[in-house]
Amino acid sequence: MSFDLNDYDRNVRKVIPYYDELHAQVLDLITGFAAGKAVSLLDTGCGSGTFAARAAQELALSELVLCDPLADMLDTARQKLSGRPAEFRQIGSEQLGFEERFDVVTAIQSHHYFDRETRKTAVRNCFRALKPGGMLVIFENTRADTEAGQHLLMQRLERYGIAHGRTPEEARHHTERCGTAYFPLTISEHLALLRETGFETAELFWHSYMQSGFYAIRQAH
Numbered sequence: 001m002s003f004d005l006n007d008y009d010r011n012v013r014k015v016i017p018y019y020d021e022l023h024a025q026v027l028d029l030i031t032g033f034a035a036g037k038a039v040s041l042l043d044t045g046c047g048s049g050t051f052a053a054r055a056a057q058e059l060a061l062s063e064l065v066l067c068d069p070l071a072d073m074l075d076t077a078r079q080k081l082s083g084r085p086a087e088f089r090q091i092g093s094e095q096l097g098f099e100e101r102f103d104v105v106t107a108i109q110s111h112h113y114f115d116r117e118t119r120k121t122a123v124r125n126c127f128r129a130l131k132p133g134g135m136l137v138i139f140e141n142t143r144a145d146t147e148a149g150q151h152l153l154m155q156r157l158e159r160y161g162i163a164h165g166r167t168p169e170e171a172r173h174h175t176e177r178c179g180t181a182y183f184p185l186t187i188s189e190h191l192a193l194l195r196e197t198g199f200e201t202a203e204l205f206w207h208s209y210m211q212s213g214f215y216a217i218r219q220a221h
Helices: 005-012 018-034 050-058 071-078 116-129 148-163 167-178 187-196
Strands: 039-044 061-067 088-089 102-108 130-141 201-208 211-217
Touching: 018 039, 018 050, 018 102, 018 130, 018 201, 018 211, 039 050, 039 088, 039 116, 050 061, 050 102, 071 088, 102 116, 116 130, 116 187, 130 187, 148 167, 187 201, 187 211
Parallel strands: 039 061, 039 102, 061 088, 102 130
Antiparallel strands: 130 211, 201 211
């Protein structure tokens, strides 16, 4: 884990531009998809629970389940969701075993640590967890389509990190981890993966710096 769990949210904002806006975009998308109905939500790779806590406040939820492979993350999430009905499971997306249970599954900045085969398993598990007609929302680090574009992207991220309190060495270390500690796909590769794992609809709905947001809808019966 790259961040001190006691200061996770503050540190993650130093490396992910528009971090809070990503959550706002996901919530807006779910609001439109729900069309006034209460939804059952699985947040896999929930991290410290920042998104789930906001979802519990802003959405009409019939069920909320949070999954993460790290016990410390789940402990922090429990604190943020204190007093709200929620289920917590220490498990990663690659090990999910739900079948047609949720209206919406979210996976925000969590699958890019997987190699390609594990990522495919994780996305397929998210698909299976959805009810027919349900929606998966994913935010991921993405690569540029060309090496020149990737180089410029890494430079921009380093400048962003430095402008938000990281040292040049810290900013450079983060970009050097790309391809060794986390494994971003291109946007077109993400869309292809979503369709390959069974989704009828797969779309890009947000992109900024390295972060891309996708939604995919499982075909209704």
